[in-house]
Amino acid sequence: MDAPTGVREHCPVAATLDLVGSRSSLLLMREAALGTRRFADFAVRTGLSEPMTARRLAELVDAGLLARADYREPGQRVRQEYRLTSSGVDFLPVITALRQWGDAHADVPGGRPLRVDHAGCGAEVVAEVRCTAGHAVPPAEAVVTRLR
Amino acid sequence: MDAPTGVREHCPVAATLDLVGSRSSLLLMREAALGTRRFADFAVRTGLSEPMTARRLAELVDAGLLARADYREPGQRVRQEYRLTSSGVDFLPVITALRQWGDAHADVPGGRPLRVDHAGCGAEVVAEVRCTAGHAVPPAEAVVTRLR
DNA sequence: CGGTATCCTATAAGATACTG
């Protein structure tokens, strides 16, 4: 995760994977996307060990996707929390797309454990490939240019 | 990638990561998304070693994202190719979302090496979080339900 | 509660050499 081992890949996908590409990081980002904020909840809900949870959360903070802060519920003592930064919010399409593919194509024992719906509207939330002009872009209409 | 090591995670995100969650698999899916079809091109363009390229391509075929076939260019001998299946095409939002986050937030030495544009329209291709009713869904409007 | 320290195993991934 820190430095790529092989040939240096000058690609935004590879760069993203170098920062947040491990299973543990992505599971933690999933949890953050679902609203989890506290250390113990991250560990239990991802099934990660505490040392791994601590290490990856620290990396995600370093990488700017999460921010750590103190907070105090009324009448309680001070606790820690991890919240999505704006960069972390920008990561939600990745998590949404992974969830969507899993729902459609992976065999999740016991059926679908998660739903994400649009507030008010009630329709399911998905990741769509579009152009910035707003058109849906099917694969055949995507033109790839390799620069350099 | 084969069997999850820790607590069994009943989640579509985790299930997806168990099938295609390694850096090498995701780089190969990136290449497939960019139109790469031949073994040697996959290896060179991802920077992966040949043994790793062979192993992961075989896994992606097993997982149903790629299909292997013979093909023959006019006047050439028979060659192999790997093509996206419909399940593989459904994976494109993941790759698009990873690329998009990298373009916005990762430091790719030498600038942006890749563009994906909408044919004809010319506008850039991105992954958007929407509901199936067609509304854009900002994070604040996503309602998460954990079932079971 | 929110971690850290230490040690261990499994796997990801590369290097090199070789084959049909």
Place this chain on the structure above:
DNA sequence: CAGTATCTTATAGGATACCG
């Protein structure tokens, strides 16, 4: 061209114990 075989190293990640 499209791989396979073998070996090695680096990293992911868990288990257990402990700390402020």
